[in-house]
Amino acid sequence: LLVVELGSGAGLLSAAVAKSL
């Protein structure tokens, strides 16, 4: 599964998604 976040900013969403997956 490849997950990409555009405009990650501080990375809060990326970290949350990575943690939940």
Place this chain on the structure above:
Amino acid sequence: VHCIAVDINPAACHATSHTCLLNNVQVDVVCGDLLSWMRHPKSTCVNIKNVSQGNSYGLIDLLLFNPPYVRGPNGECAIVPMVLKSDTIENSTENQLQSKIADAAWLGGGPDGVEVLKKALHQAADFLSERGVFYVLMIDYNYAALVREEINARCEQDVNNFGVINENNSKDYVLLTTFGDGTAKKPLACRRILSRQVPGEKLSVYRVYRPHI
């Protein structure tokens, strides 16, 4: 699962890396302009089983974007970051460049605030996997602009083809047919799944996907 975080601003990339480290999660961080750093699906040997029918899909299964959706002057463009060797430029020049790149994250919206989003939709049409899903945040006038431009595009192509723009005349769904690399347009369904009214405007999350799913 392979997670990649992308930002045009180097400082944001450092922050992402730090946040992920603090949360003990593995995320690769790319400093780039949306997906322009990715190899196009048509130039790879991956996922091309249907390429003879003009259907080449990308590798991204889940794409997330909270785009800069604020309206800006017409013709205002986000700049593309340059690759510079840090030991060859003065600190002041580097700081000015960093500042311009940071500002660029909020520019390029155009009169409807959708210019960056439209660029991302073009890339999503190409880079999403066959069953990939793109979750994107929009403000109400962004969505209205996408619908209006879709109607205009259909009007130029075929005036009798209006029936599939909205499903059951739903305001929460539109079929977008103008995005992709141009040689093989791949339609994208766009459906509103969450909304929140904030003072003066409505923010919504949309699910964008290939309509055959």
